Amino acid sequence: xxxxxxxxxxxxxxxxxxxxxxxxxxxxxxxxxxxxxxxxxxxxxxxxxxxxxxxxxxxxxxxxxxxxxxxxxxxxxxxxxxxxxxxxxxxxxxxxxxxxxxxxxxxxxxxxxxxxxxxxxx
Amino acid sequence: xxxxxxxxxxxxxxxxxxxxxxxxxxxxxxxxxxxxxxxxxxxxxxxxxxxxxxxxxxxxxxxxxxxxxxxxxxxxxxxxxxxxxxxxxxxxxxxxxxxxxxxxxxx
Numbered sequence: 001x002x003x004x005x006x007x008x009x010x011x012x013x014x015x016x017x018x019x020x021x022x023x024x025x026x027x028x029x030x031x032x033x034x035x036x037x038x039x040x041x042x043x044x045x046x047x048x049x050x051x052x053x054x055x056x057x058x059x060x061x062x063x064x065x066x067x068x069x070x071x072x073x074x075x076x077x078x079x080x081x082x083x084x085x086x087x088x089x090x091x092x093x094x095x096x097x098x099x100x101x102x103x104x105x106x107x108x109x110x111x112x113x114x115x116x117x118x119x120x121x122x
Numbered sequence: 123x124x125x126x127x128x129x130x131x132x133x134x135x136x137x138x139x140x141x142x143x144x145x146x147x148x149x150x151x152x153x154x155x156x157x158x159x160x161x162x163x164x165x166x167x168x169x170x171x172x173x174x175x176x177x178x179x180x181x182x183x184x185x186x187x188x189x190x191x192x193x194x195x196x197x198x199x200x201x202x203x204x205x206x207x208x209x210x211x212x213x214x215x216x217x218x219x220x221x222x223x224x225x226x227x228x229x
Contacts, residue, residue: 035218037166045158045166045209045220059216062123095165108156108171108213115165 002026002111004096009116012086020081020116022096029077030054033099033107036070036081038092039115048094049081053101064090086120093117124149126212128221134229141197143224145210150190154214157186157195160223161206169208170195202228 008020022034036048049070050059058070069082079096093115099107125148135141145155153173158166168177170186173193183198197204205228210221 037220044207044223045160045211047211047218047220050216050218059218061217100171102154102172102213105215106154106213107218108168108211109158109166109218110168110171110177112165112167 002098004098004111004113006094006096006113006116009094009118011119011121013122014087014120016086016120017082017084018086018118020083020094020096020118022079022081022113024077024079024096024098027098029072030074031101033101034070034072034079035097035099035107035109036079037095037097037109037112038090038118039095040089040092043092046092050099050107051079052105057105083118086118088120091118091120123217124151124212124214124219126210126219126221128208128210128224130224131222132225132227134227135200136229137200137202139200141200141204141226143195143208143226145188145193145195145221147191147193147212151212151214153189154212155186155188155193156211156213157184158209158211158220159204159206160209166209197226200226200228 035050096113097109098111157170160166
């Protein structure tokens, strides 16, 4: 059974840092892209970042570029999101989602985790 | 960047009604369009990819169509369990932008 499980959320002060993790199981990790999507309270879905199956290609939303860093570790079947210089507007549930690769750079998100809440507040 | 819009932002319909949601891309994205359903307090669920291909396990009352810039999600006979917010998403290239969502209720 395909599973992706997020961890690492919590309360952090503005300007602080947090590292999210996503543990994957039930599929060949190296065959799929991995992605982060967030949802602020009462708001819609916002794509945050994606990393290709090889880790070679990385993409960020403009809203997080220069502050967030995505990475993956195939040996641990895990993906990470290092979040620095956090702002109040980064407060959201962060979802990890597996990307089904249709073609290079083209993937839809077929399995989602339960999400982890990040709250940025003083 | 390509912008995604959806209409309407919300709708209320009766059980058994045919419901149509529209998604529009500001530039052509071929058929690289997915639809997701998110019920209140739950995780988003993939419904349709490739604009019209139903994900495994999704009821056949859901269908998708379109290509280029204009897409539709149709529920042929609305059921109580279909109450949710529906999002479209482009995946032809990054950024993989979502539409703002359409909230569907039962009247």
